[in-house]
Every structure is written in C-alpha cells, then in structure tokens.
Amino acid sequence: MHIPLPDRTLGESEWRPFVEGQGFGHLVAAGLGRDVPVVVPTQFVLEDDHVYLHLAAPNPIFGALAEQPRVVLSVAGDWAFIPSAWKAIDDEDPMLGIPTTYYAAVQLEGVATVASEPAAVAAVLRRQLESLQPEVPVADPELAHPARLRSIRAIVIGVDDVRAKFKYGGNVDERHRSAVIERLAARAGPGVVPLPTAPPRGSATRYRRTAPRTRALASSAHLRDRRVTGPAPFRGVLPLPFSALKSASPVLGNPANHRRAVPLTYEQFRYAFANAVTEEEAKELYATFAVPGSGVPLFQAATANLNPWTQAKVKSKDPERGPLLIIDGEKDNTVPWAIANASFKKQKRNPGVTEIVKIPDRGHSLVIDHGWRVVADTTLSFVRRFAQP
Structure with missing residues (x-):
C-alpha cells in the first residue's frame, strides 16, 4: 500500500x-x-x-x-x-x-x-x-x-x-479541503450525522468528530426549514465555557492536528459526547460511532473571531435563510447552552423565524443515543409548522 x-x-x-x-x-x-x-x-x-x-x-x-x-x-x-x-x-x-x-x-x-x-x-x-x-x-x-x-x-x-x-485531503490547502468538507456535509456523507430514522444499535452510520462542526446552515434551494443540533460557534459567537475547551482539547491541544484525523479515547468520548447516558450505553456508542475525524473544523471554529477570512462565518441576516430551529442538550459539554444561546441571539436578527429548544438531561450524543426520537419529534413539529409546499 x-x-x-x-x-x-x-x-x-x-x-x-x-x-x-x-x-x-x-x-x-x-x-x-x-x-x-x-x-x-x-x-x-x-x-x-x-x-x-x-x-x-x-x-x-x-x-x-x-x-x-x-x-x-x-x-x-x-x-x-x-x-x-x-x-x-x-x-x-x-x-x-x-x-x-x-x-x-x-x-x-x-x-x-x-x-x-x-x-x-x-x-x-x-x-x-x-x-x-x-x-x-x-x-x-x-x-x-x-x-x-x-x-x-x-x-x-x-x-x-x-x-x-488515512486519505482525507491532507495534500491540498485548507480552503479546498474545507470546501470538500462542506459538500460532504450537504450530501450527508462521512463527516456528518444525519437525523436518525431508527435507533443507533447496529447502524452502519459512523460518527465523525467533524459532524456538528460542518455548518448545517448552508443555503438550500429546495429546503428552507432548517434544524441545527449542538451548533458549533461561528464568527461573532463569543462564549467559550470550560467544558467546550476540555471537549476540544484532544484536537486543539496539538497544532499539528489541524491537518490530521484525530481519534478520541473512550474517556474523551465519554466526556465530550456521552456524558448524559449510562456507562453501558456510552461504551456501545463509542464502539459503534467513534472514528478519527478531521481537526480542520475545530480549528476553524476556535479561530473564527481572530481570522477575518475564516470559513466559520454565517450570513445571519440573509433573507433567504428561512425558519431555523436550534436544538441543544441541557448537559452538552461540547456545545454548552452558552454557545447555543449565543448562536441563537445572532441568528435571531434574521427576518425569518428563529427558535431554540433545550432538551433536558441530554448530552452531545442526543441524535444518536436512546433519546434520538425526542430530537426527531421536536424537529418534525417545527418543520410541519413552517414547511413550504
């Protein structure tokens, strides 16, 4: 090879x-x-x-x-x-x-x-x-x-x-690599977590750490109603709680990880993603979904307010955006409520409907753990209120 x-x-x-x-x-x-x-x-x-x-x-x-x-x-x-x-x-x-x-x-x-x-x-x-x-x-x-x-x-x-x-575009510059990541997200390929339609047990979907980092806020010509779960901070979102720093430290702790696929140990995954489920379920989620993921999106998010040319920026006042629902877990260590709420306040400037929901007793694994249906039902309820025929 x-x-x-x-x-x-x-x-x-x-x-x-x-x-x-x-x-x-x-x-x-x-x-x-x-x-x-x-x-x-x-x-x-x-x-x-x-x-x-x-x-x-x-x-x-x-x-x-x-x-x-x-x-x-x-x-x-x-x-x-x-x-x-x-x-x-x-x-x-x-x-x-x-x-x-x-x-x-x-x-x-x-x-x-x-x-x-x-x-x-x-x-x-x-x-x-x-x-x-x-x-x-x-x-x-x-x-x-x-x-x-x-x-x-x-x-x-x-x-x-x-x-x-691990062939993930390490031979190209950051802008080209970021463009591919964004398109993978839009296609729901490796790099994102699609909304589950069934419980995660036995699923072939692989969870990559880049998942919430790739912006689900990208414009869409055919779908105006959007749902963002555990949104990563973008330019203008200032809160940076300790738990978010600790969750990201396995990646951000080494600048060389910017161009690497970074794995998480079980303990790191437990803290960042599976802190609100039982030990047994956390181990099952780790075995099923945890694989090394690109460090690029985390570095982009971490430097968003320092880099005027950052990829991690959102046109929050775009009139074409349409209704937006932000969902966050009450116990999310990776994207704590302070970050999600700050994102909501920025997005609320948009003329379209902007709502935020905090789901009790849920961590960052809320779309793949046993309580995924609550997220699905919350999302469907929002879509049914605002979906265009």
Missing part, C-alpha cells in the same frame, strides 16, 4: 481505534507457489498486539496457512467519493477538478497460529462474543455446542508490522 506523507497517521493512537471500531476485514494468506493468495472476509478482535478470529474448518485459507503462516489482515472503511466539481473553488473550472476518494485503510501483518483444540477455540469465541455483544452473558461453548466446536478453527495472529493510511 502506497502511503504518501500527507496520508500518514499519528501512529497507534490513530489507527488502533479505527481498526477496533471496524472489527471486520479481509484475511490474506499467500501460501507457497499459488497463482493468487487466499482472501477471506472475516470479523475479528484486536487486543494489544494480537488478532483473534475463527473460521469453519473447511475454509481454504487453512491450506495456505499450513504452507506459509505469515498473513495480512486488511481493514478499510469510511470511504467517500469526491467528484471533480467539489475540488474547484472560486473561479476554478469545475470540469478540471481532480476526482478522488477519501478513505482509511490499515494492514496488520504477522504470523498466524491455528488452533483446533476445543478449549482454545472456545477461548477465541468468548473473546469475540464479549466484544461484539458485551450486554449478553457468554455461554460456555464447550458445554453449549461441543459438536460445533470440532468444526471450527481458531486463528491467533501475532501482529509485528502495521501499515496505516
């Missing part, structure tokens, strides 16, 4: 949360003297420097492993196609933009050990089940399904080399 300098990661602190969050990849075994390697899609668990997985005994990969135990586990995700026109800004010809694809990819290389003994297979199964469904007690596979254990083989890979690539 070719990894140019702008696509290199921060190291284990960045690639490990991505791999653990994906939990699914392709195991590649070259064997000896084969025309092509054996490639098997599989779930897995990464713990420390070992990967654990299981496959059915007839799987052809075991023949290749017997010939040569060295393997590669390839994990990729969070991809988004970037059209030509998205790479053009100002007077640049949209037909001359260079299309590309943003994605993250990690390759774990190491030596695989195969186990067929029931106790060893059961131990790997327990590891996987405890990771995939921690809320369900794991029955002893040796007692519950002794016959099936004999048809399964466990694989443990000792990882000794890692290649990681």
Whole structure:
C-alpha cells in the first residue's frame, strides 16, 4: 500500500481505534507457489498486539496457512467519493477538478497460529462474543455446542508490522479541503450525522468528530426549514465555557492536528459526547460511532473571531435563510447552552423565524443515543409548522 506523507497517521493512537471500531476485514494468506493468495472476509478482535478470529474448518485459507503462516489482515472503511466539481473553488473550472476518494485503510501483518483444540477455540469465541455483544452473558461453548466446536478453527495472529493510511485531503490547502468538507456535509456523507430514522444499535452510520462542526446552515434551494443540533460557534459567537475547551482539547491541544484525523479515547468520548447516558450505553456508542475525524473544523471554529477570512462565518441576516430551529442538550459539554444561546441571539436578527429548544438531561450524543426520537419529534413539529409546499 502506497502511503504518501500527507496520508500518514499519528501512529497507534490513530489507527488502533479505527481498526477496533471496524472489527471486520479481509484475511490474506499467500501460501507457497499459488497463482493468487487466499482472501477471506472475516470479523475479528484486536487486543494489544494480537488478532483473534475463527473460521469453519473447511475454509481454504487453512491450506495456505499450513504452507506459509505469515498473513495480512486488511481493514478499510469510511470511504467517500469526491467528484471533480467539489475540488474547484472560486473561479476554478469545475470540469478540471481532480476526482478522488477519501478513505482509511490499515494492514496488520504477522504470523498466524491455528488452533483446533476445543478449549482454545472456545477461548477465541468468548473473546469475540464479549466484544461484539458485551450486554449478553457468554455461554460456555464447550458445554453449549461441543459438536460445533470440532468444526471450527481458531486463528491467533501475532501482529509485528502495521501499515496505516488515512486519505482525507491532507495534500491540498485548507480552503479546498474545507470546501470538500462542506459538500460532504450537504450530501450527508462521512463527516456528518444525519437525523436518525431508527435507533443507533447496529447502524452502519459512523460518527465523525467533524459532524456538528460542518455548518448545517448552508443555503438550500429546495429546503428552507432548517434544524441545527449542538451548533458549533461561528464568527461573532463569543462564549467559550470550560467544558467546550476540555471537549476540544484532544484536537486543539496539538497544532499539528489541524491537518490530521484525530481519534478520541473512550474517556474523551465519554466526556465530550456521552456524558448524559449510562456507562453501558456510552461504551456501545463509542464502539459503534467513534472514528478519527478531521481537526480542520475545530480549528476553524476556535479561530473564527481572530481570522477575518475564516470559513466559520454565517450570513445571519440573509433573507433567504428561512425558519431555523436550534436544538441543544441541557448537559452538552461540547456545545454548552452558552454557545447555543449565543448562536441563537445572532441568528435571531434574521427576518425569518428563529427558535431554540433545550432538551433536558441530554448530552452531545442526543441524535444518536436512546433519546434520538425526542430530537426527531421536536424537529418534525417545527418543520410541519413552517414547511413550504
């Protein structure tokens, strides 16, 4: 895998949360003297420097492993196609933009050990089940399904080399990169959190830290009614509570993060997003939605009142804006009420309807946690009052 300098990661602190969050990849075994390697899609668990997985005994990969135990586990995700026109800004010809694809990819290389003994297979199964469904007690596979254990083989890979690539426009300047981020937000692609239509359990939607930072206030020709949840501060919004600084510190604490995708530890995610839910739900949200996200929007928001050319500005008096609803969680640490209310006061200068709602006992995860329906119902009620036919 070719990894140019702008696509290199921060190291284990960045690639490990991505791999653990994906939990699914392709195991590649070259064997000896084969025309092509054996490639098997599989779930897995990464713990420390070992990967654990299981496959059915007839799987052809075991023949290749017997010939040569060295393997590669390839994990990729969070991809988004970037059209030509998205790479053009100002007077640049949209037909001359260079299309590309943003994605993250990690390759774990190491030596695989195969186990067929029931106790060893059961131990790997327990590891996987405890990771995939921690809320369900794991029955002893040796007692519950002794016959099936004999048809399964466990694989443990000792990882000794890692290649990681996070291709998110690090090779272009900030203005072009910001233009792509804004267009991804408008398309509801990687980088935003769309309003859920179902509870988040098992959802394939991946939560990126850039989500509320990308402005949902962009003009829209076909939709005049807008809802902003946990709005990021823009130019003219002055309050900066301690909790907001603490939430942003994993990104803003290192100026080099301006051009990087930054992961959050569970503790950081718990404080910034999942502080108003139970520990059990917080862990589920972290496992389901937390992936490294671009530091660009946070740096833009943090410097909005210092940079006269900032991207983080809003035409609050635009007569074409239409009705606007701002929703904030009472316990939101990332966008506390002081920021949301200051945004509301700026937006209230608009001739259109501007309203704000504080949802009790909710944090920044309010659109993806168990109470998502309250946000949905509040939004739908607003839209029904002002939607144009």
